[in-house]
Amino acid sequence: MPFSVHRRISGVTESWFREAQRPLPWRLGYDPYMVWVSEVMLQQTRMEVVLRYFERFIDHFPDVRTLASSREEEVLAAWSGLGYYRRARMLLAGAREVVSRFGGSLPDTVAELRTIPGIGPYTAGAISSIAFNERAPIVDGNVARIISRLFAIEEPVASPALMRASWKHAADLVRTSSAPRDFNQGLMEIGALVCRPQRPACHVCPLSAHCLARQSGRTGELPKRRVERASTAMTIPLLVISDRAGRLLMRRESGKLMNAMYHLPHGNTSLFSERPLEATTRTLIGTFHHTITTRRIEFQIFAADLGESIRDGRGEYAWIDPARMADVPHPSYVAKALRLVAMPGL
Secondary structure (H helix, E strand, O other): OOHHHHHHHHHHHHHHHHHHOOOOHHHOOOOHHHHHHHHHHHOOOOHHHHHHHHHHHHHHOOOHHHHHOOOHHHHHHHHOOOOOOHHHHHHHHHHHHHHHHHOOOOOOOHHHHOOOOOOOHHHHHHHHHHHHOOOOOOOOHHHHHHHHHHOOOOOEOOOHHHHHHHHHHHHHHHHOOOOHHHHHHHHHHHHHHOOOOOOOOHHHOOOHHHOHHHHOOOOOOOOEOOOOOOOEEEEEEEEEOEOOOOOEEEEEOOOOOOOOOEEOOEOOOEOOOOOOOEOEEEEEEEEEEEEEOOEEEEEEEEEEEOOHHHOOOOOOEEEEOHHHHHHOOOOHHHHHHHHHHOOOOO
16 A cells, blocks of 8 residues: 555544544553553453543552552552453563663663563553654554454454554554554544444544445455354352451462452362361352353352351461452452442442
8 A cells, every 4th residue: 555545544543533532541641651551451451441440540559660669469459350460460560670670761662662571562562652652553453453444354353364464554554654642542542432343433434435345345344253262151159258257258369360369269168278178058149140251150159157166267268358358459250249248348
């Protein structure tokens, strides 16, 4: 595609963004740290969810140095409910690296940003272009969908081939941009608000005149669908066990997926590995459904009792005051369970 066409596309996108952009908190001044936090939060998380957590997180950790000096448990507690907790751990590791290697200031180039833990090609491009107005390409799901339609790329959604082609086109486009910050954010906004996965609003799209899929009537076909992985249905019992003070027995996860997160005991009711004892299940309180990647889980909430001999808790287990749950890192399904139980203080 000729340079002049790329330039028209980038110019139209920039102009549209200046008029149509949503008022988001990290767009007030484009502080690099706030841009970084927002981009990490937005990975695999919907905008409306991120907006509920972003300002609370920034209140707790207003700058890189504050975040870098914080304990992991504090960071995970502030992240609770956003899911994919590895992001929070990598953000903390990255903040410590920024302080130790860059004096507390994020670098502006993609090459240097890529040396920071947790910052991959997309996040590096987003920080460089949005925070520093550098000509760095970015490609996420929204951008790949736009490029697939714009250039009629015959590859399945999220496939390596589509992503390679999208990065090449994104790089060609941003090189022609006079305002990379507006161009890249404009592409993301068009993907979120106009060029949607289903029923794209082509009649109001600023890029419709340049869109090959629009011209051939194929916006509903592109990007091509991929074969979905089958989902797995699971049923998991959760045990609500309290002591005389009203505290809940919680288990601190030590595995890779949700390390240091607190959970209600579930699955095998042999609770303590050093002295296995059975919990006595009393009453089914209720059920709810929760989806984690390809797993569709029905959680069953049971009230349960433990023997007096272990009411002090030990090992990876702890008694937690329900009123303190906001300070304790825990996955969103635990919050759902406790709302169902309607524990005092929640």
